[in-house]
Amino acid sequence: MQYEISNRMSDVHGSAIRELFKLGADPNMISFGGGNPSAETFPxxxxxxxxxxxxxxxxxSVLQYGLSEGYTPLRDTMKDYLTRTQGFDFENNELFILSGGQQCADLTTKVLVNEGxxxxxxxxxxxxxxxxxxSYGAKLIGIPMQQDGMDTDALEAALKAHPEAKLLYxxxxxxxxxxxxxxxxxxxKVYELACKYDxxxxxxxPYGELRFSGEDVPTIKSMDTEGRVLYAGSFSKVMAPAFRLGFLVFNKSLTMPLTIAKQTTDVHSNVLFQYVCNEYMTKYDFAAHLDKARDVYRAKCNLMLDTMRRTFHPxxxxxxxxxxxxxxxxxxxGMDSQPFVREAIQRGVLCVPGSAFLADEKQVSNAFRLNYSTPTDEQIVKGIEILGKLTHEWIKE
Amino acid sequence: MQYEISNRMSDVHGSAIRELFKLGADPNMISFGGGNPSAETFPxxxxxxxxxxxxxxxxxSVLQYGLSEGYTPLRDTMKDYLTRTQGFDFENNELFILSGGQQCADLTTKVLVNEGxxxxxxxxxxxxxxxxxxSYGAKLIGIPMQQDGMDTDALEAALKAHPEAKLLYxxxxxxxxxxxxxxxxxxxKVYELACKYDxxxxxxxPYGELRFSGEDVPTIKSMDTEGRVLYAGSFSKVMAPAFRLGFLVFNKSLTMPLTIAKQTTDVHSNVLFQYVCNEYMTKYDFAAHLDKARDVYRAKCNLMLDTMRRTFHPxxxxxxxxxxxxxxxxxxxGMDSQPFVREAIQRGVLCVPGSAFLADEKQVSNAFRLNYSTPTDEQIVKGIEILGKLTHEWIKE
Known part of the structure; x- marks a missing residue:
């Protein structure tokens, strides 16, 4: 049989990164390509x-069918936690436990975005x-990132040019x-523009709990008086990724469509790990656990940045x-990072070219992404040194 | 903010059954409404x-990110099992582990079916x-069920009337x-018509392993020489539902789109329970476990049918x-089961009106569904006796 793939899926290519994971499984490859949290941080x-x-x-209780909305005690714990730590308002918002941050995006799109x-x-x-x-046939318009967040002038221009836009990610x-x-x-400014252009x-x-330097900045959801922010969190980076658990906070008016979307997708999320998250957050020292994870990432990030300062072409x-x-x-x-990354892989170091992350993947990017949470300290130093050497070869003075 | 719900979700109503689950949680209610496997069968x-x-x-290994396709040892075990028990051909087919039978349907639709x-x-x-x-905006055409399966004359008429139809469920x-x-x-005949009309x-x-009487009948997939059958199985009824694990067997040409669909939906399924399924199937006596589950369901089904024969209006x-x-x-x-079911609930017995299961839910159905796996033996007898009494009141001779 010759299958015809649906329109929505015809234009989606595999995640370059998920495919790189497989290369990264080569034990001789130093991988900065993945996004795995450090297993040292798993409790x-x-x-x-x-x-x-x-x-x-x-x-x-943890093996039988559960509720589509999530395990009630964990939902209550998370509402309490987010009220306390972020000032969220659960008079007007609801919280569901979903199958990872990815499903938060999946169901949000399913419920709010039409093809085109x-x-x-x-x-x-x-x-x-x-x-x-x-995968829902949405048209992506990219707003360039600057050092302090997205370019809000470009955002306003895009909102003016696309008054029908449904979602800002x-x-x-x-x-x-x-x-x-x-x-x-x-x-x-982003929230103000979202209100202005409805x-x-x-x-x-997903990384909000993993601040290891600088001062906390309030979430956009914490400013949300109009119920226009859907807030996605994840247990992948603060407990373990294979839990496949995240949570979505949203305006109560979306409760029924999101319930149905969840029912039609995977019925409910894993109950055992919802139970584990709830027990851990209520009976163990979650704050101390986060501190430990932050220590791990601070050290790894500093090691990587220090090695980059020492070895990368200026x-x-x-x-x-x-x-x-x-x-x-x-x-x-003006340089294209793709051939650079290909050469790096030849030399045993995996990283991801910036073009993989663009709204229009065909654009050239001079950037490449480096993950510091997965590799060991030795791999960080050795891998960055290899990349550093490559930058010097690559950039002709 | 006033949200506009996507077209695809606007016409989907909550599953009447999932909502009934909540009524079923009332400890005074005898529930034949759910579809929970008996917890007695969980190993x-x-x-x-x-x-x-x-x-x-x-x-x-069971807490870190896993592969979108599923845990490789379990995929191999299932391929081997299905080759042995069903004669499936994995030269031309592939198998993924997905998040329950529900996700098998979700990703199949995502990949193959356009809106409309x-x-x-x-x-x-x-x-x-x-x-x-x-939820994908598909138009459903129902083929009436008869005592021996769907009405294949009606199926052929529908295939002729809808040559553009994408999928037969x-x-x-x-x-x-x-x-x-x-x-x-x-x-x-169904397979032959599917081939004829492409x-x-x-x-x-999901229930295939739970035969407790009669002779095994080969699956349609086992006849599939053209790669046109997508076969969905589930661990929910043979291990435990909260595992949220199922598997999809499909023509290898669909490997890439289904991989991408999985990545964009929930990245991968729970690794720990994939590991558990694989260990259980390879190191324990899975056949004996199935026999035990079949014994449980045979006894419960016989008890329900016997009580119906004894108490229901002829x-x-x-x-x-x-x-x-x-x-x-x-x-x-010609009778409508909806008011009958409402009256049954008033009397403390939950079952589901047949209209909930129709392609066009607005049609009247004279049927109601009874689940015998969840209630205790005492509940089966007491609940069916209540329904039996009600049938006699309801049907005026």
Whole structure:
């Protein structure tokens, strides 16, 4: 049989990064290509204990079908936590536990975006979500990222040019791929423009708890008096990715369509790990756990940046992340990072060319993304030294 | 903010059954409404042991990001199992582990069906998948179910009338909701018509391993020489539902679009439970486990059918399931089961009106679905006696 692939999926290409994961599995390859959190940060003994206890005391409660909205005690715990830490308003908002941050984007798009609708996105942005948007036939318009967040002049111009745009996608804290954190001023400006032009915002904040330097900046959702921000969080980076758990906070008017979208997609999320998250957050020292994870990432990020300062050609610039898992390096203006990355892979170092993260992947990018959370310290030094040598060969003075 | 819900989601209503689950949580309600497997069948000590061991020996392997296609050892185990038990051909087919049978339908639709496309479905059929199809804006055409499977004359007429139809949806074994098993002759005829009219089949077989009487009938996929059958299986009924694991077998030409669809939806499925399934199937006596589950369902089904024979008005007919979790009862022709079900709920017994399972939910149905896997034996007898009394009141002789 000759299959005809649906229009929505015809234009979506595989995530370059997921494919790179496979190259990264080569034990001789030093991989800065992935986005795995460091396994050092997983609270393994506590997870094991919680599972052992519940499998002894109440196994059926975590093995039988659960609710589409999520495990009620964990929903309550997260509402309480986000009220306390972010000042969220759960009079007007609801919270669902979903199957990872990726599903937050998937169901948001399913419920709000028609085929052919425009989605505005930071450019570059997390390719996983860009592909989700593409998989619903959305048209992506990129808003260039600057050192302090997206270019809000370009955002306003795009909002004027596309009054029908349905959604604005942003990762304001420790952005993937750029490592950039949007300033408070720009967050306010973004929210103000969203109100002025009546567009919903998907604020994706999987790394928000992983600030290891600088001062906290309020989330856009915390400023949201109009219920126009959908806020996606994830347990992947603060517990473990294979939990496949995230949460979406949204205007209560979206409760029914999101419930149905969840039912039609995967019925409900894994109950056992929802139980583990709830036990961990209520009975263990979650704050201390986060501090430990921040220490791990601070050290790894500093090691990578220090090695870049020491070994990279001075014409190569790079972001200074205050949290999260990624830094981005920029070859001199006009250079294409793709052949550079291909050469790096030849020499045993994996990183991802910036073009993979663009709204229009056919554009040339001088950037490449570096993940510092997965490699060991030795790999960071050795791999960055190899890249550093390559920058000197690549940039003719 | 006033949200506008996407076209695709505007016409999908919540699953009546998922909402009934909430009523079913009332401890005074006898629920035949759900579709939960019996918790007696969960291999709890074995699951607990496998998890305890892997959390001690290789925790990171089950907590870190996994592959979108599924955990490779489990994929290999399932290919081997399905080759052995069903004669599937993995030269031309591929198998992915997905997040439950529901996601098998979700990704199949995402990849193959455009908005406005026709999907042909058994009528009645599993409402969870009907809603999935609706959530992609598909137009559903129902093919009436008969005692031996769908009406193949009606199927051929529909195929002629809708040459553009993209997919035919069927649950040939122990169908949800009807409990009907499609005969070998009809399976052959369905496959032959699919070939003649060049349409893909989604064969949904979540209950296939739960035959407790009669002879095995080959799956449609086992006859598939043209690669036109997508075969969905589930671990929900043979391990535990909260695993959220199923598997999809499909023509290799669909590997890339299905990989991308999975990446954009939830990245990958829960790794820990994929590991558990693989260990269980390779190191424990899976066949004996299935036999035990079949014993449970045989006893419960017989008890329900016997009580129905004893107490129901003779004008009420019902299916004779040879496996699975459901029986369907039929009030006399022309009667509407909705007010009957509402009255039953008033009296403390929950079942689901047949109209919930129709391609066109506005049609009247004289049927109601009865689940025998979840209630206790006492609840089965007491609940059916209440329904039986009601049939006598309802049907004026």
């Amino acid at each position: 393994i003994p506590e997870i094991a204990d919680i599972i052992a206890d519940v499998m002894k005391d109440a196994p059926v 609708d425009v989605i505005l996105t930071e450019d570059p942005a997390f390719v996983g979500c860009l592909n989700t948007f593409r 942003t990762i304001p804290s420790f952005q993937n791929p750029s490592g950039i954190t949007t300033t408070l001023e720009k967050r306010k 567009i919903a915002i998907l604020e994706d904040n 014409a190569v610039t790079f972001s200074q992340p205050e949290g999260g898992l990624f830094a981005m390096a920029f070859l001199p203006d | 709890i000590p074995e699951i607990a042991d496998i998890i305890a061991d892997v959390m001690k020996d290789a925790p990171v 496309d026709v999907i042909l479905t058994e009528d009645p059929a599993f409402v969870g998948c009907l809603n999935t199809f609706r 069927t649950i040939p074994s122990f169908q949800n909701p009807s409990g009907i098993t499609t005969t070998l002759e009809k399976r052959k 349409i893909a089949i989604l064969e949904d077989n 004008a009420v007919t019902f299916s004779q399931p040879e496996g699975g979790l459901f029986a369907m009862a039929f009030l006399p022709d």
